[in-house]
Amino acid sequence: MVVITTKKEVPEVLEALKDVNKVAIISCGTCAALCQTGGTDGLKYWADILEEKGYDIVIGAVIEDVCDNRVMKKEIRRMADEIAEADAILTASCGLGAQSILTVLSDKYPTKLVITANDTQFMGMTERIGRFYMRCQGCGDCLLNETGGICPIATCAKGLMNGPCGGMVDGKCEVGNYENDCGWVLIYERLKALGRLDLFTKLREPRDWSESGHQREVVFR
Amino acid sequence: MAYSKLGEMLEKGEFILTGELEPEKTCDLSHTIQEAKEMAPYVVAANVTDSPLGIVTINSLAASAIIQRETGLEIIWQQTVRDVNKLGLAGMIMGAHALGIRNVLSLTGDHTNLGDVKESKPVFDLDSATLVKLVREMVDKKSINGHEIECPPTLHVGAAANPNSNPMEAEALKIGRKAEAGVEFIQTQVVYDLDKTIEFLKAIRKYNVPILLGLFPMKSYGIAKGFDTFVPGVDVPKDVLAKWKRIKTDITDKKAQKEAYDQANYEFLKPFITELKSKKLLDGVHCMAVHYPRIFPKLVEVIKG
Ligand code: SF4
Ligand code: SF4
Numbered sequence: 001m002v003v004i005t006t007k008k009e010v011p012e013v014l015e016a017l018k019d020v021n022k023v024a025i026i027s028c029g030t031c032a033a034l035c036q037t038g039g040t041d042g043l044k045y046w047a048d049i050l051e052e053k054g055y056d057i058v059i060g061a062v063i064e065d066v067c068d069n070r071v072m073k074k075e076i077r078r079m080a081d082e083i084a085e086a087d088a089i090l091t092a093s094c095g096l097g098a099q100s101i102l103t104v105l106s107d108k109y110p111t112k113l114v115i116t117a118n119d120t121q122f123m124g125m126t127e128r129i130g131r132f133y134m135r136c137q138g139c140g141d142c143l144l145n146e147t148g149g150i151c152p153i154a155t156c157a158k159g160l161m162n163g164p165c166g167g168m169v170d171g172k173c174e175v176g177n178y179e180n181d182c183g184w185v186l187i188y189e190r191l192k193a194l195g196r197l198d199l200f201t202k203l204r205e206p207r208d209w210s211e212s213g214h215q216r217e218v219v220f221r
Numbered sequence: 222m223a224y225s226k227l228g229e230m231l232e233k234g235e236f237i238l239t240g241e242l243e244p245e246k247t248c249d250l251s252h253t254i255q256e257a258k259e260m261a262p263y264v265v266a267a268n269v270t271d272s273p274l275g276i277v278t279i280n281s282l283a284a285s286a287i288i289q290r291e292t293g294l295e296i297i298w299q300q301t302v303r304d305v306n307k308l309g310l311a312g313m314i315m316g317a318h319a320l321g322i323r324n325v326l327s328l329t330g331d332h333t334n335l336g337d338v339k340e341s342k343p344v345f346d347l348d349s350a351t352l353v354k355l356v357r358e359m360v361d362k363k364s365i366n367g368h369e370i371e372c373p374p375t376l377h378v379g380a381a382a383n384p385n386s387n388p389m390e391a392e393a394l395k396i397g398r399k400a401e402a403g404v405e406f407i408q409t410q411v412v413y414d415l416d417k418t419i420e421f422l423k424a425i426r427k428y429n430v431p432i433l434l435g436l437f438p439m440k441s442y443g444i445a446k447g448f449d450t451f452v453p454g455v456d457v458p459k460d461v462l463a464k465w466k467r468i469k470t471d472i473t474d475k476k477a478q479k480e481a482y483d484q485a486n487y488e489f490l491k492p493f494i495t496e497l498k499s500k501k502l503l504d505g506v507h508c509m510a511v512h513y514p515r516i517f518p519k520l521v522e523v524i525k526g
Contacts, residue, residue: 203402
């Protein structure tokens, strides 16, 4: 699994950095590196842009697993002087990485700016570098065992529990100009092949949002 | 128990003709009201659409209530699950009853992405089957999630089906789910292909839900051509298109041309409906000829006998 990110437009990032001068760049060497938004690619990309615009780059670091608070605690300690000097930290990571940095920094530097350079898209399945697909939205109540292993929440444009809808034409979905497969037809075909149309015929209850419509956490120790 | 004229006819098994009204992006319903008045003598009830294609129009419940009040024509309020969550839908169902609406058609609704307010959040908390179930729970059990409704709504609930659907079996099985949810009638998408229609209707007959077949009498060659080109998954047969084209090019007198179109619709639909009726596959017809109310007397002829 990879958290898929894309680069933000440069003016948007510059706007967020407009009142600062000294910037530390933290580029994530894990998922974002795979998406070429982080790692050495992302670091070089943003360092070049900021330098050209006259920013003072106090440090640029590629760090693996920026989303892990334990990692970031250690790394921030190692870069203590530069972090102290920087007006802002530009993070070429996903939204989890950006907030992991913020979490770790907040005790010592409660007002240090953390600016994100990326847009986080989704948890992605990788076909190859540059081709990632959303196949799960982390709904918290997995249906795959009932739907032939195909997720209706991620593959149906409406996230329906009882599809296909009237927007399906010849197995294709109305969203995206009939170019994408209808998730519910995929489910139908798979269940038919498995001899489990009984599962397809089942009337499914709506998703229960009572546990997942707000902040979620998993704590097991 | 029947709560409406439509409900009564469903109960008695009488052949039903319903129409369709499409309010537009305006707060002034006078055109739609005029159309409703013209079709009122011929139909049992008429649907009022809910921002089709995701293009925002006046709210369908408000329009339904006003048209019904102003014209006396019974309304089948189309309610989609696109824009409102379960909590909101339940409130609207009670509101509909309070406004005098007694029929609702449960629809998924076209995705926000197709329309003119693409940035809207697509809701789809329920789907068309679970909305049917919600209505039936509120009406029959007089409750929501086991919580009693002091004065419960009384509405008949219908749903849609698409005989043109491919794969057809997936669509047919889906009607099974809607039947399980308690749907009281089905209105189908527009059909032109008799063999496909027969196959589909046979496949869903076992669910014992009354079926109103969707028809789209075509007012002009332009409309026929547009329908054929722009409505995905529906093809107007080539010979029908050719006939409509001949009427457009060969008949210049406007009045004679109108009569020729009306007659052509009759000649196409009469054998189609007669065949399906003789096979006992139909309980009625749902006519979606929006802005073509003058066709209704002819449609009454089509379904007679
Ligand atoms: S049902 Fe879909 S979104 Fe939910 S956990 Fe399973 S794969 Fe993920
Ligand atoms: S066409 Fe299929 S994938 Fe698209 S919204 Fe409808 S059910 Fe979902």
